[in-house]
Amino acid sequence: MTATATPTFDVFVSHSSRDRDFAADIADRLKAEGLQPFHDASVPVGQEISKAIWDALAECHAFIVIVSSDSTPDAMGMVELGAATAWNKPIFVLLNGPASTHVPEALGSYQVYPRNRIDEVLTQIRRNLEPIADDERQVLREIYRDLCIPVDRLSQSPRELQHLVEMFNRKTNKQLSGTRLLSELLRMRKQSKLPRLSPKRQRPEP
Known part of the structure; x- marks a missing residue:
């Protein structure tokens, strides 16, 4: 039996229930461009919705919020926007x-983009998706293992995340941001591709 790959998401689409059909159309357009979107229909039956939302928010590379004359972001939409x-x-x-x-x-x-300018949105999103090669992912895994700082702590510690960024960019001659590398670490964790960190080696919090 073949295991089903755990999906990771490139773009988070935030919308109200009144804009669900339009959000589905935008998701289809993103998929046609080779991007994996997250919206309410992306949550598998039986999966905890709040966890699925936060995982997708953390790992995505761009955030689209849909507004119409009949709807504005609700309380959850504002929380998503804040995150x-x-x-x-x-x-x-x-x-x-x-x-x-x-x-x-x-x-x-x-x-703000009218719906007929979705191509401009796609262009901007692609500019933020500088690819990470397999050998660079291996470098990132090794740095993560050597630093021995859990990814959840990195997401809350700008100083420690910046240290990881500097090490990665120095070793790879890249200029990637902390947000980009953190998203990649979260994706690898979701796919069980991050090395396990020994509790005995984990650094104390600063």
């Missing part, structure tokens, strides 16, 4: 309606 902001994800506001659609004040600082 994406805290993790420095690129955020795109996509209108399900004309360019004159009212955008809530909370979204006023982000770039």
Whole structure:
């Protein structure tokens, strides 16, 4: 029996229930471009929804929030937006309606795109998806193992994450951000590709 691969997500699509059909259309467009989207229909039956949402938010490379004249981000949507902001994800506001659609004040600082400019959103997302080669992933795994700092702690410690970034970029001659490498670590953990860290070797928190 062949094991089913655990999916990882490139783009998080946040939307209200009223925009579900439009979100599904956007997800199909992202898939057609070779990107893996997360939206409410992405949660498998039986999986805890809140965990699926947070995992997808943490590992995604971009965040799209859909706004229409009939809907604005609800409480959960604002929590998702706050998490994406805290993790420095690129955020795109996509209108399900004309360019004159009212955008809530909370979204006023982000770039807004009418639905007919989805190609521009895709272009921007692809610019943020600098590929990581297999040998570079191996370097990242080795650095993670040698630092012996759990990925959840790295996500909460900018100083320790920056140390990992500097080591990785120095060894690979890349210029990747902490957000990009943290997303990659979370993806590898989800796929059981991260080395186990010995509790005895883990560094004490600063």
